[in-house]
Amino acid sequence: MDQDSLPVVSVITPSFNRVDLLPATLDSVLSQSYRQFEYIVVDDGSTDGTWEWLNRIDDPRVKVFTHTNRKNRGQSASINLGLRHASGRYVVILDSDDLLAQGALAGHVEVLDKNPSVGMVYGQGYAVDEGAARLYQLFPSTHQEESDPNRLLLDCYIVSPGLCMFRKSVISKVGQLEETFRAAQDHDFVLRIAEVSQIAYSGVECFYYRKHGGTISANGKLTRWQNGFKILERAAARYPYPRSTLRRRRAVLYFRLGQVYFEKRMYVKAIFSFLTCSLLDPRRAIDVGLKGAKRPEMSVSTIHE
Template identity: 85%
Template sequence: MDQDSLPLVSVITPSFNRVDLLPATLNSVLSQGYEQLEYLIVDDGSTDGTWEWLNCVDDPRVKVFSHPDRKNRGQAASINLGLRYARGRYVVILDSDDLLAGGALAAHVQVMENTPSVGMVYGQGYAVDERAARLYKLFPSSHQEESDPNRLLLDCYIVSPGLCMFRKSVISKIGQLEETFRAAQDHDFVLRVAEVSRIAYSGVECFYYRKHRGTISANGQLSRWKNGFKILERAAVRYPYQRSTLRRRRAVLYFRLGQVYLEKGMYLKAISFFLTCSLLDPRRAIAVGLKGANRAEGAF
């Protein structure tokens, strides 16, 4: 397909105090070789020089935004601001500390153009260290997408929206990200996409999740799992999930809370969550906890 006839892709990056990591993220987007691209970067009230650095970027594809009075309003609000200005047929949401793999945009545009019923496509990703050395891949070679919201709710295997390309028309249908969530809003978002459209797995290497000292703390994990219960309640109202899916998901959330409180040394509270988990689905919760112990912090 001729470059001029390709559909426009909007890449959106929310950024807060990432002046040390953002240059590599930006380079991974601008070096894609995909010409029909706009890169919207929303600064969320940074105080480390990010805003000043962004305003020195000299590339017509890059558009820089901030909230009124440069206030800090959170990641979801920053992404929503980007979405309001995005003109692309397709949207990629990339965190400011992560990277796109070369050719990711072109590969996923082709999937979307060839399968109009797909509202979201995602590919293979790797966790990498601060030097971008690979640590492990995010999906096994046997991974397949069933396009079943029950599986996505239960297993929460899409650890970051950076893996994905979304159809803008589907985003318009489901609405913006939930701004009251300061954690786990990405999981809620992809669930809502899966509830109204097909999702597909390309298998294309497309994304690198950077593990570094700034990744989610124990307090961040606590907010994430507490929000998990809110997401579960809302999902149960929106979509006819299987009752076993809801019960088993609740078990995992209790298990995860138990892990957080155990790490904090709050042993009685941790035990109470582990006991609740054991009444719901002990085998699965423990299996998921052990499997995810050393994996991406964003994983649900």
């Protein structure tokens, strides 16, 4: 195949039982002003008609895949299947309930083309309601990227891979998403990329995070924070993070566990988690607590911290 005919960008969407939300997601991709892309949608064993709906799409840019025997294997496995079929030199990973902003692909292709040392670029995003009306922006106007893995490990401020465009050669270097994680795999993924390449913030309006009824349950939150400890262990073994960074991140994880245990009325475990957090990093425990108590809906970190 002629190199000029290959897509520059591969957009990948994993989908499980989102037939009600997926059409808008698909439209946000297919309506991009930048045209040199392929759109890979991976159905993860849906039972709500998603697979049948996908197979009725008549657009050569859309490529539909599923797992063997249409098995449900989780979001990471679905994204990895998409990555194995991706032919673009850049990759966007967009959840099936989120939206790309107009100009997202064009803006970030330009950044990566001009900056070969950058392995990942991300832009401004907005939380939106079910009617796509803006609720709040994800980053303040003063936001700057320091390309420091320590900061990303501590604060998890890149709340969704949908904000990002990745250089596929860097993904090949760090490896695909961790399939044993059914939560927090996105944080692990962007962290590994930040450890081996430069990351950049473009300021380009690129992403809409749709808030809807399918919120994360208490059990889902518990899995996320428990996986956070595994991610921290792997990060410490992989990269020379200072001990202070690791200790402070561990404090945040115990704080978040305490919140979930309290929500589940597991008060003994909640108290133990809060006390452990305070011993590890008293000042950060207070800061995180105040931040969540003030206006949690305005904090990037309350989505995926």
